[in-house]
Amino acid sequence: MTESKGALRKAALLDAAEEVLVTKGNANAAMRDFAAAAGVRIGHLQHYFPARADLIRAVLERSLERSLTRLNEGTGLNLGAGAAAGLTRDDSRRLLTALLHEHSSLEGVKMHLEIWALAAADQQAASALRSFYAQYAAHVAGVVRRGRPGLPEPELQGVAAAIVSLFEGAAVTRSDIGGLRTEGSDEAIIRAAQWLIHGQ
Structure with missing residues (x-):
């Protein structure tokens, strides 16, 4: 089509x-x-x-949609709302490795840093950025729910926010800007996120 x-x-x-x-x-x-x-x-x-905020919101929404599509295709996991229950440690490792790769694009990091800078001075841009992170965290919460189905909703939301924070911070520190990317650090990020997803 x-x-x-x-x-x-x-x-x-x-x-x-x-x-x-x-x-x-x-x-x-x-x-x-x-x-x-x-x-x-x-x-x-x-x-x-x-308005500029409408454009920024659309840029962020498209960035998230593209990332989800690549993650679905690259991992073979259904990350949508109707995904089957259950997520093995192998599944989460595959997903987290792919997610780290998603956060390795310097152009993507630059774009998000510029939007952050814009949002710091513009409340409408800040609203668009918060909307982006709310959507991002909702997708992560769906993954965590599959790994820990009995987790109470407030804790689930907290875990999802922690994973988003871990990967967003890692995007900057692992980039050429921050320079902290090593094989050991990537493995530690994946292990930390797996612990959050599976609770062990």
């Missing part, structure tokens, strides 16, 4: 927004800069994304 012209235009606008965030940074993240990078008028951009 081919994508509609509107969907293709929207994707091109999101590609341009990512490019601006990665190469020029949040200082050049005004709507006119995103429009110029996409080669369109500001009115065209605002037809799809009325």
Whole structure:
């Protein structure tokens, strides 16, 4: 099935927004800069994304969707809401290894750092970022629920938030920016996350 012209235009606008965030940074993240990078008028951009926060939210949502698709395809695990119960330690190791790989893209790290910087000064961008992390944590909670089905909901949410924090922090410290990536550190991150998922 081919994508509609509107969907293709929207994707091109999101590609341009990512490019601006990665190469020029949040200082050049005004709507006119995103429009110029996409080669369109500001009115065209605002037809799809009325405000900068709408554009940032869409960039983050697409990033999460792409990551989930790659994780599903790369691990053979169904990470969706209707996934079967049960998650073996081999399953979680495969998933966590793939997730670490997802967090190894310097361009992805740069984009998220720029959005963080933008969100620090812009409440609407901060709202978009919180929405992204809420969705991310909800997916992780689904994985934890499969590993520890009897875990009470408040503890489940806490464990999911801890795993998200572990991997998001690792994305920065393991990148070329932080320089702390070693085989031993990756193994320690996976073991820590497995302990959180399986409770042992």
